[in-house]
Amino acid sequence: MSFHTRSPAILPSLLACDLAKLADEANRVAPTSEDYVHLDVMDGHFVPNLSWGAPVIKCLKPHSKAFFDVHLMVSEPAKWVKDMAEAGANMFTFHIEVMKDEQETRSLIQAIKAANMKCGIAVKPKTAVSTVFPFVDDLDLVLVMTVEPGFGGQAFMADMMPKVEELREKFPNLDVEVDGGIGPNNIDECAKAGANWIVAGSSVFKAKNPQEVIVSMKRSIEKHGNGKADADLTPLPA
Numbered sequence: 001m002s003f004h005t006r007s008p009a010i011l012p013s014l015l016a017c018d019l020a021k022l023a024d025e026a027n028r029v030a031p032t033s034e035d036y037v038h039l040d041v042m043d044g045h046f047v048p049n050l051s052w053g054a055p056v057i058k059c060l061k062p063h064s065k066a067f068f069d070v071h072l073m074v075s076e077p078a079k080w081v082k083d084m085a086e087a088g089a090n091m092f093t094f095h096i097e098v099m100k101d102e103q104e105t106r107s108l109i110q111a112i113k114a115a116n117m118k119c120g121i122a123v124k125p126k127t128a129v130s131t132v133f134p135f136v137d138d139l140d141l142v143l144v145m146t147v148e149p150g151f152g153g154q155a156f157m158a159d160m161m162p163k164v165e166e167l168r169e170k171f172p173n174l175d176v177e178v179d180g181g182i183g184p185n186n187i188d189e190c191a192k193a194g195a196n197w198i199v200a201g202s203s204v205f206k207a208k209n210p211q212e213v214i215v216s217m218k219r220s221i222e223k224h225g226n227g228k229a230d231a232d233l234t235p236l237p238a
């Protein structure tokens with residue numbers, strides 16, 4: 001059984017940052033141990049793009065206090081459990097589409113937990129969210145993709161919101177993450193549907209003031225009852 005926090009989190013996706021300054025960029029948007037970064041691992045096979053793997057995450061880890069939310073868009077996630085744990089991943093999220101059966105999924109969840117990482121499962125836009133229902137009791141998070149995985153900077157798919165609503169209705173305390181094309185203009189839609197972990201790449205890194213975008217997006221999550229009562233809202237910076 002996993003403990004679901006339903007706490008509000010904005011997760012800047014480092015795919016959208018200046019990669020030549022990875023550590024500085026991570027600290028610019030996620031300076032404290034209360035903050036999060038989202039790290040997209042792509043293998044050029046499950047998705048038509050390459051990014052980075054455990055060696056880059058391992059190099060970044062000593063320079064960052066943030067929680068490392070690692071999204072594995074790879075065909076063989078089981079291969080990378082040990083390396084990711086050693087690199088310092090805090091959450092290991094794999095795609096349900098690459099699992100051959102329920103048994104394989106259950107043993108991967110077990111391996112991730114045995115390696116002391118939290119475990120999430122992601123679903124692509126064309127995958128029904130019901131595919132993850134049998135595993136939710138053992139998961140820390142479900143990730144609903146709001147773009148086809150593979151690239152940052154794509155347009156948000158609003159038609160994924162019914163999946164978020166379905167998850168939130170069935171699992172009131174589950175941490176539900178959304179990822180792809182999200183920014184201040186559409187976060188309310190995600191939060192209203194019930195998402196409490198929001199990945200944001202381009203909208204954060206292209207902003208003049210990324211911290212302001214993060215704080216205002218966090219307020220949207222809280223405003224819709226995901227995490228804290230209205231009275232506990234974090235004040236916006238002056």
Ligand SMILES: O=C(CO)[C@@H](O)[C@H](O)COP(=O)(O)O
Nearest residue numbers: 149150152153180181201202
């Ligand atoms: O997993 C992915 C893309 O496959 C994402 O994490 C994106 O990197 C988010 O970036 P934006 O869509 O917010 O620019």
Ligand SMILES: [Fe+2]
Nearest residue numbers: 040071179199
């Ligand atoms: Fe991602």
